[in-house]
Amino acid sequence: MVTWFWQRPRKGERALSLRSRGDLGDATRVDFEELAPEIDTFLGQAAYLQLGYFETLSELIASTPELAQKDSLSRAAGAALTKHEALVALIRDRGDDPTELMLPFREPLDAFRRATHGVRPQETMLSVHITAGMLDDFYLALSASYGETGRRVARILRGDDDREAIVDIIAATIASDPEWKALLALWGRRLVGDTLLIARAALRPTTLLVEDEEKVEPVFTELMAAHSRRMDRMGLAA
Secondary structure (H helix, E strand, O other): OOOOHHHOOOOOOOOOOOOOOOOOOOOOOOOOHHHOOOHHHHHHHHHHHHHHHHHHHHHHHHHOOOHHHHHHHHHHHHHHHHHHHHHHHHHHHOOOOHHHHHHHHHHHHHHHHHHOOOOOHHHHHHHHHHHHHHHHHHHHHHHOOOHHHHHHHHHHHOOOOOOHHHHHHHHHHHHHOOHHHHHHHHHHHHHHHHHHHHHHHOOOOOOOOHHHHHHHHHHHHHHHHHHHHHHHHOOOOO
């Protein structure tokens, strides 16, 4: 069985705190700037990810019969679109073409969305909440590498995501039938591997040296800790 580096015992780990919704200040910084991608890659991926969340949530709106749930999903979709548009505006402010920056990531990120699309709407709702939360945290960690542009990205990503209503829908689903709890807990665990691979693929080197792995390890450890907190808040075991 493969043991991922974030599962290994750690020696001499530096203190690191990643933003988790509502419990992180503005001073977060990590020291793996040399592993961060080129800024065009960073911006293109971040913008296309938000567009993907909007698209998935829009599909859920169309397939959800309950009006109250449609309204909740529409707010979350609107928040993702707002972030996407803000990132696109930032790219244009830099004199670049947003489409050109996003296009290289269309195929891999669309494949990621397909891989994390559930058979049932509730699974897909959980996918958006979990994967968007983990990747927003990761891109916030990376943002410290890009000066003022990174600070602008951080402000955008820290904006309200309006996904708490999705948590409420999932909680109501679990309450309606205990079998949902085990099913969604298993689905939540399945999401982690695909999401961490997307985060890992965003880094500059294709193969990490031992010293690079040591720099990245605490970041991924904190991503896992934040994931566990999100699952716990929904009454699901990570």
